Amino acid sequence: MSTATYSTDRPPNVSGASLEPQAAVARHPLDTCADDVIKVLRDDGSLDPAHDPKLAPSEVIALYRAMVRVRQLDERLVALQRQGRIGFHIGSLGEEAAVLGSVSATRPQDWVFPCYREFGAALWRGLPLQRYIDNMFGNANDTVKGRQMPDHYTYREGHFGSVSSPIGTQITQAVGFAWAAKLRRDELATLVYFGDGATSSSDFHSALNFAGVFKVPVVFFCRNNGWAISVPTERQTSSNTFACKGVAYGVPAVRVDGNDLFAVVKVARDAIARAARGEGATLIEAMTYRLSGHSTSDDPKAYRPDAWLDPWRRLDPIERLRRHLERTQGWTEAQDREIEVAVDAEVKACIAVSEKVAPPSLDSMFEDVYAEPPWHLVEQREQLKAGPRPKGHGGR
Amino acid sequence: MSTATYSTDRPPNVSGASLEPQAAVARHPLDTCADDVIKVLRDDGSLDPAHDPKLAPSEVIALYRAMVRVRQLDERLVALQRQGRIGFHIGSLGEEAAVLGSVSATRPQDWVFPCYREFGAALWRGLPLQRYIDNMFGNANDTVKGRQMPDHYTYREGHFGSVSSPIGTQITQAVGFAWAAKLRRDELATLVYFGDGATSSSDFHSALNFAGVFKVPVVFFCRNNGWAISVPTERQTSSNTFACKGVAYGVPAVRVDGNDLFAVVKVARDAIARAARGEGATLIEAMTYRLSGHSTSDDPKAYRPDAWLDPWRRLDPIERLRRHLERTQGWTEAQDREIEVAVDAEVKACIAVSEKVAPPSLDSMFEDVYAEPPWHLVEQREQLKAGPRPKGHGGR
């Protein structure tokens, strides 16, 4: 079953006519059913050379900056939600290395299919902050026209997909997308994000299976953050790891310290390189931890005592990276302060702009259902426009 | 992730705060990601003592008889379909040892959730032949009231489920059923059949995952017969085996020579014993081969040259078992003839009866949609009965 090329002119030898044990199939170095976790960044801030991706100092700083920026945004957006100024936010507190490390491994031609926690990846690929904040407000400037909840944006120009809420659906789509690129002989890889909970979805199964059979150039990036809302990973699966699920599909897999930027960059780069070489899919399990509630709608106190976070706070990906910067580049608090002030300013400015923009037009509600509105939508649009406005028009 | 008991008062250690490699989890003897295939019956008809289930001579003869009976039925039903006397048949030619060996391992209290090729299992558990043949004719005596296609029967009394066409759905249901028995502390195992193609279904994924997490006393019996209609197994998955998919769910798995009655009995008994001991689910991959077309609707010539069958004809499960009987019990052709004549007589008799029975009543069409027909069905029933009959009333 390891041949992905589909030969139809010989009998499949899968159920092996001889019924003799088959020769063990050679494993890719990444293909591990074991519990080893790839780590690079040591507690003291030094790097283990074995898997060091050898980032330039400026690259490390850029990534550090991006991680800090994302965290600051998270804090600000949660506050905005608490103040009732936006409806919702779902963030990546504690998962910044997993998100930024992986997306930084993508090349310009590569594509990203997001789950809902990867706004950091979108920003890294160039999503203008203003555009992101417009989406948080669902205003007339929001490119998805205020139709979806906050954090459900798109960014085609940056090769970044469309966020949707149903868990898992993007995984199968990413496989189709990457497969299409392969069929068109375009050299690009597709990186798809999902959580540990999503591994239970039907789409995970279809996606990994199709990717294995058709040797699709896709990178499956599973953020194992310990939780699916209130459901812990031990209730999600009884397998030893999430990575070992790759075995079921002939998809090589690797488990990585998801709070270790360098290790994440390393495995993501390797996986993209494999895809680029035509060797097919890779499953990455990044072990990290959701330090916040699931979203602004969730209060984790009901199922998770705060003390459980302590070990993970000690493994905070930003702290660990800062230790490295201190050690290797003499990083100072003043430099942190500088980032903070800059981010604060840009975020505030964007919010000030977005908040003033009007809600989307009534017309916009009927666009894009189809390429052209059919008669029944034209009729409904005109009815709506001719009628009265509700209390709370445009959510205000 | 190997703990199925759900402790909510300690932090899950799944994403292991330490991020150190975890101790390897001890494997059940059946838990194999390797390609070993359990075999007992040797080419010369002797048995390998390593896995010999030690069947009594009379048990072997009973199973041989059942296998021959099933094959004869297959031939007869295909002929009936060709003559236009029944609409459809889907059989088990070549897979008799897989079906009979596994079902014979069930105990009276156990339950069977079928796919569509296991009428041999239903008959083994006591389904009266007349009842089965009534279903083939969809007549008024058919206990499913002629509502489903042939080979879509039920047999609750024999702890045998309801055949439906959608691939895979019964797997998840079997898990729920077995899980319910566990929750009620009833000691019974549930055996569920499905094909290699079904491993790609969403239900396979949900079922195995739930079974692993909740340690459900279910036996997953995958008839790997090499084909899903025209799609060969190498196009179904890229994993090394179907058995190794168990790893993704923490479900121990074993690969068995599905044309070796003794080996099938052995692994099925072991799996049922595991379930009975409260040790949870087992995945069995029985390697066999579909010697016929997919069903009477299929002509395999379009995708499978006849020559591909040769190695499998040499591994015919009935031939192999006869060799064993000849060697150990001095089996003779006369004894075969005896079976043949007896089966022929009973089958003919049943067909003669079934074919004369009228089609189900018009009333029956509106029963069992709900426990009691609501007003709209009463209305529709009366309309139908008051109206004219179509050409070809009752399919005749």
Place this chain on the structure above:
Amino acid sequence: MPQMNMVQAINDALRHEMRRDSRVVVLGEDVGKVGGVFRVTQGLFDEFGDDRVIDTPLSENGIVGAAIGMALYGLVPIPEIQFADFIYPAYDQIVSELAKYRYRSGGEYPSKLVIRTPVGGGIRGGHYHSQSPEAQFIHVPGLKVVCPSNPADAKGLLLSSIRDPDPVLFFEPKRIYRAAKGDVPDGDYTVPLGQAKVVRPGWHVTLVVWGAMLYEALDAANQAAAQGIECEVIDLRTLWPLDIDTVIESVKRTGRFIVVHEAPKSCGLGAELVALVNEKAFLHLEAPPLRITGFDTPFPYTLENEYLPLSHRILPAILEMARY
């Protein structure tokens, strides 16, 4: 009688029935320790334990498929789908299996369970936390569909749904989970399935509605009354099989029929009601039946109040129809 909101009343019904009947189990995502994302199952885990209040992996297909198997065994499972918008991964198990089990087995294998799930808009949930998929289940023979509009009905209908021999989809209008409050009888009582309720008697226009939109219809009816138009407002309660007698009796009196629902208009339950009214009260109709519904677009986020058939859209329809 204690005052409760919908969440409390449904919780009360579940607790009541779980105490009474040990076959009842609740399963779904986050239903356990945290008591569901809307806290409908709160406290059940503590009282009944992990064997009867079961947090599952993230798979609606697995939840419903396993629940069907449990039901075949003789349990009475009550799976929760976190939002009705996420019921679609389980659609195959529901429409191909659950709905057909009794029929296809000639009555040998009924599969009785109740799927609970929050439906509808009103919480700024956008496309994926706002849908009302009743029509997609009503069209499938074998299922019953229920949608309560107030706490007392919610408890009584849920108890009926659990004790009914057929599979039931129990749709909980999340917009009024906490907003709808009222007296809820203690202990055991049921509200029968298949019986609508005339919430407001009237003689000019018949308004059929259910769930959260009931309050919008009542609001509009009250405003219309100020203009001398008396609407009869019927809360359908059981969406399928529906209480045809109450609807038709009313339409025969009023000659004017409006149905209100949140789901998109085309091929919704409103269309079926219009067709039924045509079949059974055609000669009594004095104006074309009207549907005031969600539009035929995905459910929008910012313009949620524009999308929903709130009273500002119902009132003009009433007035127009009365003038017809």
Place this chain on the structure above:
Amino acid sequence: MPQMNMVQAINDALRHEMRRDSRVVVLGEDVGKVGGVFRVTQGLFDEFGDDRVIDTPLSENGIVGAAIGMALYGLVPIPEIQFADFIYPAYDQIVSELAKYRYRSGGEYPSKLVIRTPVGGGIRGGHYHSQSPEAQFIHVPGLKVVCPSNPADAKGLLLSSIRDPDPVLFFEPKRIYRAAKGDVPDGDYTVPLGQAKVVRPGWHVTLVVWGAMLYEALDAANQAAAQGIECEVIDLRTLWPLDIDTVIESVKRTGRFIVVHEAPKSCGLGAELVALVNEKAFLHLEAPPLRITGFDTPFPYTLENEYLPLSHRILPAILEMARY
């Protein structure tokens, strides 16, 4: 012009478009070497190879989910679902994703594909090889639904469907896959989506129908004509968005409306048509609109001809309505 049956005409359309447009790929179960269980894709594998005619693993969810991804990339995938009855495992990808992609991305990500699948009864397929699930897709904004009744339309509508910018469900009535024969123009032509066809002009009763039941409606109409009742028979062809003008124009002339479909009655497309006729031609109606449909039961095996709305059930409805 060559004579073809439906299978051949659809095959011809696929081959034509695959030659013309290298972005078109076909994928599904058994579509490759064997050419589909109904042989609709026969020969395509040999001509276009494994990269464009792709046998997939047994997963409708995977087939449609991957096809959506392919479409996002810019291919024009034509997934085949072996029987419409097996489309439900893909329902989530279709209704939650495919239908909403363009909308939810503000037009940035249209996902254009055509899902082909055989529908309807007539081959003694019982519950699971006979269903007609159009209503379950029409109710979902964003999808188009097409169902041809003859070879020439099948080819022309399929070419239109492939070239249309929106996702299309292309339902092929398997009962007439081989039975419906006719001249099919060579080469390139299209039959526009959204245009019904008046197959038989008449003035007493309007009959709206599609797919295999067209022939039953025509049969009944011919029998009615013998009794002096002239039916206008309209083949809807595009089920959604439908050709409202042709339907309403006819009903305004006849004042009498019957819709025929195989799917269960309740919440079917028939209900929607009745509601639309009410909205737009109420004052012209001289009799209550009627639905002649499959019953609200699962599709039976032995009593298939009793279940289907064949001419023996349509004719009495026509006569009754004409007498009304």
